[in-house]
Amino acid sequence: MKRIYVDEKWCLGCHLCEYNCAFANSGKDDMSKALKNVKINPRIQIEEKDGISFAVSCRHCEEPLCVKGCITGALSVVDGVIEIDKDKCVGCYTCIMSCPYGAIMPSDDGVVQKCELCLKNSNGKPACVEGCPNRAIIYEEKE
Amino acid sequence: MSKYVIIGNSAGAIGCVEGIRSVDKDGEITLIASEPHHTYSRPLISYLLYGKTDEQKMKYRPDSFYKDNKVKKMLGRTVISIDKKSKKVLLSDGREVPYEKLMVATGSVPFVPPMDGLDKVKKKFSFMTLDDAHKLEKAITPQSKVLIVGAGLIGLKCAEGINDKVESITVVDLADRILPSILDSDGSAVVREHIESKGVKFHLSDSVKSFEKNKATLVSGAEIDFDILVLAVGVRPCVSLIADIGGKVNRGIVTDDECRTSIEDIYAAGDCTESHDVSSNSNKVMALLPNAYMQGETAGINMAGGDAAYDNAIPMNAIGFFGLHIITAGTYEGDCYVSREGKSYKKLFYKSNRLKGYIMIGDVKRAGIYTSLIKKRTPLSSIDFDLIKEKPQLMAFSRKSRNEFLAK
Numbered sequence: 006m007k008r009i010y011v012d013e014k015w016c017l018g019c020h021l022c023e024y025n026c027a028f029a030n031s032g033k034d035d036m037s038k039a040l041k042n043v044k045i046n047p048r049i050q051i052e053e054k055d056g057i058s059f060a061v062s063c064r065h066c067e068e069p070l071c072v073k074g075c076i077t078g079a080l081s082v083v084d085g086v087i088e089i090d091k092d093k094c095v096g097c098y099t100c101i102m103s104c105p106y107g108a109i110m111p112s113d114d115g116v117v118q119k120c121e122l123c124l125k126n127s128n129g130k131p132a133c134v135e136g137c138p139n140r141a142i143i144y145e146e147k148e
Numbered sequence: 149m150s151k152y153v154i155i156g157n158s159a160g161a162i163g164c165v166e167g168i169r170s171v172d173k174d175g176e177i178t179l180i181a182s183e184p185h186h187t188y189s190r191p192l193i194s195y196l197l198y199g200k201t202d203e204q205k206m207k208y209r210p211d212s213f214y215k216d217n218k219v220k221k222m223l224g225r226t227v228i229s230i231d232k233k234s235k236k237v238l239l240s241d242g243r244e245v246p247y248e249k250l251m252v253a254t255g256s257v258p259f260v261p262p263m264d265g266l267d268k269v270k271k272k273f274s275f276m277t278l279d280d281a282h283k284l285e286k287a288i289t290p291q292s293k294v295l296i297v298g299a300g301l302i303g304l305k306c307a308e309g310i311n312d313k314v315e316s317i318t319v320v321d322l323a324d325r326i327l328p329s330i331l332d333s334d335g336s337a338v339v340r341e342h343i344e345s346k347g348v349k350f351h352l353s354d355s356v357k358s359f360e361k362n363k364a365t366l367v368s369g370a371e372i373d374f375d376i377l378v379l380a381v382g383v384r385p386c387v388s389l390i391a392d393i394g395g396k397v398n399r400g401i402v403t404d405d406e407c408r409t410s411i412e413d414i415y416a417a418g419d420c421t422e423s424h425d426v427s428s429n430s431n432k433v434m435a436l437l438p439n440a441y442m443q444g445e446t447a448g449i450n451m452a453g454g455d456a457a458y459d460n461a462i463p464m465n466a467i468g469f470f471g472l473h474i475i476t477a478g479t480y481e482g483d484c485y486v487s488r489e490g491k492s493y494k495k496l497f498y499k500s501n502r503l504k505g506y507i508m509i510g511d512v513k514r515a516g517i518y519t520s521l522i523k524k525r526t527p528l529s530s531i532d533f534d535l536i537k538e539k540p541q542l543m544a545f546s547r548k549s550r551n552e553f554l555a556k
Contacts, residue, residue: 011554013547052543054535059554061542070516073163073445074438076191077201078208093205095195098512099438102466102475106553107514107540147556 006085007146009122009131011060015141016051018058022133022142023047026062029123029132046113048120049133049142060133060142063087063108063120071100071109071119079116086124091116150178150220152451153237153245155227155389156253157181158190159440160418162209164251165217167448167456175452177219178245180237184224185278187213191437193281197309203278232393232411249413249451252401253444254386256419256435260379263297265359272377275306284310287376291315295364295374297356299326301467303380307348308469318372320351320364330465330476334486335507338493342472385420385433398422400433405457407447415451417443427462427504427522428479434463460523466512475515478505478522485537496537501527514540 024040026047033039049062065087072080072087079093080100094116100109101117112118122144123131134144152168152175154161165177192206214221226240236246258274266272273284284306288294292314296303299321307317319326325336326343340350354366364372385400396402396410400422403409407423409416418440422433442458449456464477472491482499492510496503496518503521517540520526536544542553 010556013550013554052541054543057543059542059550061554064553070438073441076159076437077189077206078210093201095192095200097191097466097468098473098475098515099466100516101512102464102477102515102519103438104514104516105520106542107517109516110513 006065007122007144008065009062009120009134010143010145010147011062012141012143013057013059015139016058016060017139017141018051018053019138020051021136021138022049022060023051025132025136026120029126029128030118032126034127046110046118048110048118050110061106061108062133064106065122070103070105074099074103086122087119088121088125089117089119091118150245151175151248152177152251152448153247153249154179154251154253155181155237156251156255156418157183157185157187157221157223158253158255158418159208159437160253160255160416160420160444161251162187162213163441163444163446164253164415164417164448164451165213165219165444167445167450167454168452169217169448170445171449171452171454174218177217178222178247179214179219180222180225180227180239180245182224182226183277183279186211188278189437190276190278191305193275193278194305194309196278196281197285197306198312227389230389230393230414232414235413247413250415251444251447251451252389252409252414252416252420253418253440254389254420256383256385258379259382259384261381263356263359268361269359269377270361271375272379275302275378275380276383281309284376284378288314292376293374294318294376294378295320295372296378296380297321298378298380298382299323299350299352300329300380300382301327301465302383303378304343304469305467306378306380307343311346311348311470314376316347316349318349318351318374320354320356320366320372322353322355324353326350326352327474330467330474331507332480332495335474335493335495335509338491338509339469339472339474342491343469346470383419383435385422385435387420390414390416398431402431403443405446405459406450407443407458408450415447417447423461424459425462425479426460426525427477428481432463434461436463436465438464462519462522464519466515472510473512475508475512476506477515477519478503480505480507487538498528498533501529503528517541 027045031039096116187208391397401416419435446456446458485496497505532544
């Protein structure tokens with residue numbers, strides 16, 4: 006299955022992935038309208054320190070502790086992609102306790118959010134990858 | 149003859165179905181449970197009462213689950229005994245169901261200690277099941293004065309669930325702090341203050357000496373008027389099916405890493421079991437939903453002839469009250485690192501080069517990075533511990549580890 010991979014040696018720390026993620030998931034069709042004066046809460050987030058930076062988003066694990074631990078059944082694996090049913094989620098944060106990468110986070114609407122590879126939004130393919138100027142984030146099938 | 153028989157219909161049982169089906173697509177599965185309902189998430193009953201979920205959304209698996217997984221369900225039926233020699237279970241209606249492999253996921257029931265005058269109280273409730281939630285919901289009115297005995301997870305979730313629908317809530321607990329099983333005194337005080345700000349009153353280090361119909365007298369002498377009583381003192385694992393046939397039982401049914409009981413071809417999962425906690429290197433009852441699912445799944449894989457072990461279980465809890473989130477995990481021993489900021493509180497416990505446990509209140513972002521350090525027993529010398537103390541982050545790991553996490 007195609008997954009997102011991050012190579013920190015190419016990451017510029019420009020945070021464009023975060024903006025592209027927030028825009029793709031905003032449901033709006035104009036980036037400036039979607040993001041102007043908004044404190045973004047993207048599903049991919051940059052860590053940076055002393056000249057090192059890298060993006061972290063859901064790894065879509067084959068052994069998904071978030072899905073197995075989910076108390077409501079809101080998290081599930083659909084064709085290899087870990088999806089969140091925000092309608093079923095109650096925001097108990099058991100998945101935040103379970104994810105070894107810290108890749109699931111509280112959403113702005115009282116539940117949780119995570120990367121779903123932009124397959125459910127209008128972008129249709131990962132916006133973070135498309136917008137990465139240095140190919141530090143790639144979307145491909147590996148062995 | 150059913151190849152697999154599962155007793156129970158909650159996380160352990162559902163994990164077992166999914167574990168079996170990951171190996172054996174067709175072997176006949178019969179699932180027997182006392183409750184008549186489609187599988188639902190027990191911890192959601194408090195969310196149901198305050199309207200954050202509904203009965204459809206709180207189903208733990210979709211409506212088509214049993215059909216999709218070819219499960220023959222016998223709901224509303226109770227297993228009263230196991231015949232381990234002829235390998236069958238006996239139901240209260242006299243029927244017998246033979247098995248090749250059996251899963252016991254019987255959960256736990258509320259424990260009610262003897263209390264003087266309890267029989268005089270007309271409106272008393274437990275808070276464990278969907279039916280309990282419905283009964284409580286029907287009984288309360290905006291004028292209700294509710295007394296909850298027990299300031300643990302169940303009692304306080306109940307308080308949160310009904311707080312907006314009743315006149316008052318008073319909680320009594322023998323312990324000197326709320327949530328004593330998961331919080332230290334400082335953390336407990338932070339949460340208590342928050343819950344008190346929503347109007348809930350506490351009587352701690354105290355207990356009920358006697359009940360009248362609508363009044364409780366505490367050991368301290370305090371008197372509390374109430375019309376609704378919720379008993380949430382604790383729970384007791386349902387071990388009798390296994391204890392009755394000579395299976396090994398301590399506080400819970402003893403299971404190994406493969407989730408087998410001491411009796412051949414019988415497995416167990418969830419709140420009825422006790423198993424190994426790698427954070428304290430001891431056996432204990434770890435009654436929490438993710439644990440139940442993992443045990444059930446592991447057992448299911450093994451029942452179907454696969455090879456699975458669940459060998460990194462730890463106690464852990466994610467819970468929130470009135471918008472204040474709490475995540476805790478592991479065991480509280482060793483040296484401590486504490487940080488506080490506003491309503492956020494964090495305490496890390498570490499010993500012998502390992503993170504042993506943590507408490508996070510308020511800001512719980514990325515807590516799973518800490519959980520993983522405990523479960524994997526990662527040597528702290530292999531990461532930048534000062535950095536990760538500050539906040540959970542992958543930056544604290546080596547470049548090689550980060551590469552494995554993110555680029556592979």
